[in-house]
Amino acid sequence: MRFPPIRRYLALIVLAAFLPGVLAAAYLLVHDIRQSEESAWVRAEHRAQFLLDALDAQLDVMASTLELLSRHPALEGGDLAAFHRFAGTAIEGTPIEFVALLRPTTAEMLLNTRRPFGAQLPQSLVPGLEAYAARPEISISPVVKGAVSGQFVFLMVKPVEIGGERLLLTLGASVTQLARLIDHTPEAWVTAIFDRDGRIAVRRPHMPELVGGFALQSIRDAIGQNDQGRTRIKGRGGEAVIAYRRSARWGWVVTAGLQADNFERDIRRDALLLAVIALLLLVPGLALAVWLGARLAAGARSLSRAAQFMGETGGAPPALPPMPCAELAELGERLELSAREIAARDAALRQERDNVRAQRDELRIKTLELERSNADLEQFAHISSHDLREPMRTIACFVGILERKLAGRLDEETAQQFEFVRSGAMRMDRMILDLLDYSSIGRPHPPEAAAASGHVLEQVVGLLNLDERTVVIERPGTFPALRVHAGDLDQLFTNLLGNAVKYRAPDRPLRIHVRCDVAERFATFSVADNGIGIDPAYHARIFDIFQRLHGREVEGTGIGLAICRRVVEHYGGTIRVDSVPGQGSTFTFTLPLEPVTPAG
Known part of the structure; x- marks a missing residue:
């Protein structure tokens, strides 16, 4: 007996569907929405420019009057x-x-x-x-x-x-x-004038209690970045599209916008009409799909019962009833042929499952042991650092007390020895703190926003408090957001810029050049200086802990570059140095970018 193929049923379902029409209607609706919104933006921009011209004119008149009065x-x-x-x-x-x-x-x-x-x-x-x-x-x-x-x-x-x-x-x-400038604005509009600090001077609709207060944060963010533009805001009256313009001379800002309801009302009506039409056209197709689905479901249930029988008994299922299509009949035959293979595979899967469970239990035990070990090491590091720092602080304190008590009675050699003791204690204290920083890299950080590398770099430059007459730090281009902790990035920039300052050439002003190149998933930073440089024989050694090339004549503990390498490698990046003695050094490292969330 020949059965009709299932593709005939599928062809009927496809013919009953109105997907192309629905997509076309959706496209037209989206196009209409964009056109309406763009029209609202353009109108808002024209009105904002008109109000700005009026504001500039009134302020210019006041400025002219002030100029005349000043010459009386x-x-x-x-x-x-x-x-x-x-x-x-x-x-x-x-x-x-x-x-x-x-x-x-x-x-x-x-x-x-x-x-x-x-x-x-x-x-x-x-x-x-x-x-x-x-x-x-x-x-x-x-x-x-x-x-x-x-x-x-x-x-x-x-x-x-x-x-x-x-x-x-x-x-x-x-x-x-100033309210006279916007009093004749149509009722549907939302207009306002802000001073250069973002305080509300006047607005329409009038709300006297808001005068002197600050604008909505979304508007302040927008006008703080550009002198003109567009933004969307959400307020008590709903959503609105806002265009803004800043006075080039006076710095005040004029905004004009429309409530979204004023241009979206017709769009919602059209969308509702399209939805009703699509529903009326879709009902016959759904009815046909239900009828076809019922026939196919009956055959599928017979196959399901046969498969359940095979799963419970491991043997061949009883004879199957006639199937509604050739494909389901062929599937029934394959079920019978597969019964024997399933029994053999089932035994193998059970054995493999037991092995996986044993390995998983063993891994869980090792993980717990490793977590306990890490916790013990962290506790030991903190306790040890406290116990090590306490004697150093005591030594420095008592040396200071002795110096004050013996002030005026110490010869130059003894005073120098006191200074050696105090500086040695302080150096040991700094070394312990650096070791703590080094050991803390890689610990889980609380969740926080992506690190803005440009902002962190500016903070570090500000904290270094360098003399701009002898030190120039160039940082052209833009710096991206990174998937790193801001504290780790701060350590990285602080150590690299600090080293450039410490190892500067005495015969010329220091120039530091910081730049960033963005690839697919990583940002590549380079920090170049014109300092004394590093012999190539020591390029690998300087990233090891407690490695110093200049002895005590330059202040430091020899841990800074080791911290840099540990920070970079913790985030999956790399760091290297290229240097020519007498010409300067360039440190290059990579860090992961913050993933960009797609709009919408």
């Missing part, structure tokens, strides 16, 4: 009363609310057009007045609370010389003056 004869002549009357008249009908004159060193307010001339005035609340006085150009302050009005204001400041004293002439305006 009454001010230059020191007649503050006359200048007070002129300034109060000059700012009437303008966005400027007051003119003030400040003494930057004491924050004393000498005049303020909000108060009669000669009236007692409070001290200014504007931080960093001395910094403004040091700048020759006009500056703008962050949003602050006015000392006289108690309202949030911003100041435009210009240094002036009066009677040989450097004072600050300031114009003040309330942040509500």
Whole structure:
């Protein structure tokens, strides 16, 4: 009896499926989403640029007014009363609310057009007045609370010389003056103006309690990296697309954005319509698939019962019923032929399983013994280091006491011997600490974020506190995130840069060049200097512990490069040195990159 092949059934299922149509609809929907979002970005960018132009124009007008006031004869002549009357008249009908004159060193307010001339005035609340006085150009302050009005204001400041004293002439305006720039923004928009520190000056929708506070962290991160761009934020009103622009002259930032609901509403409606259409088309195909599946399942259940019988008894199964297709019938015949092979393999698998279990138990025991041994070694290292350091500290302490007691009674030779004892004790203490660092490399670290190699390098350079006139450290290009612990990377950079400084050539300024090249999984770093160099005969020896080439004339314990090699090899990398005596050395090492998580 001939059976229809299973491929006919599969062909019917494929014909009943609407996968191409679903994919096409999904593609169109995704394209629509991207187009709508891009359109929203472009509109936000245009509005942000428009608002920035308006803000620059208003601030430029204030700057021009400040420039004119600073040149008034009454001010230059020191007649503050006359200048007070002129300034109060000059700012009437303008966005400027007051003119003030400040003494930057004491924050004393000498005049303020909000108060009669000669009236007692409070001290200014504007931080960093001395910094403004040091700048020759006009500056703008962050949003602050006015000392006289108690309202949030911003100041435009210009240094002036009066009677040989450097004072600050300031114009003040309330942040509500800036609100007029965004008051006519359509209701669907979210707009705001921030000072150069990221504080909110005005925003729409208006929320007075937020004025003077800092922007959302996501916006501060974005505007802190670029002068213009795009970002998405999530707030109490939902998600929004935001475009931002920074004023090139004043440093203030304008943002404009749309709530995502305003352009995603139609997209959700289209998606729902497509889902309903796909469901209506898919139901007949599902019904056909269920019918075909029922026929195939009946044959599969018969084969399953036969396989279960073979598994339980190890013998041939009873006669199988007619199968719905030729492939299932052939499978039944193969089951019968396989019954004998299964019995033989089962015996072999049981034996192999017993062997694996025995090996696993043995490995577990050895692992536990190794963990206990490592724990004992770590405890021994810490206890030993404490017991070894305590006598060194005692020696150094008592030597200091004896020197103070015998001050003025020691000859030069005896004082030098005291110094030898103290320096020897301190050197032994440093050597014990370095041994502790060396032994701690490779221990499990608590989970933490990827180490930003550029940030760690900058920290190390800052801690070295080098004289930039005699030491130049070049670090071109970018430095990637690494899958290493930040403390280990700090040790690596500290030892390599410290060695370059210690072994510098006395006849020329020290130049250190640090660079990084990124491959598929590893980053290759090189630290090159123009120091005294290393004889090639010692290139391998210098990475061994307690190996020193220059004796006591150069401070050190001989463990630094051994720590470098241990750190690098712990993370699966390599380290080497290339050097020519008298010309300098280049240390090259590799470390694993932090895997990049795919977007989405």
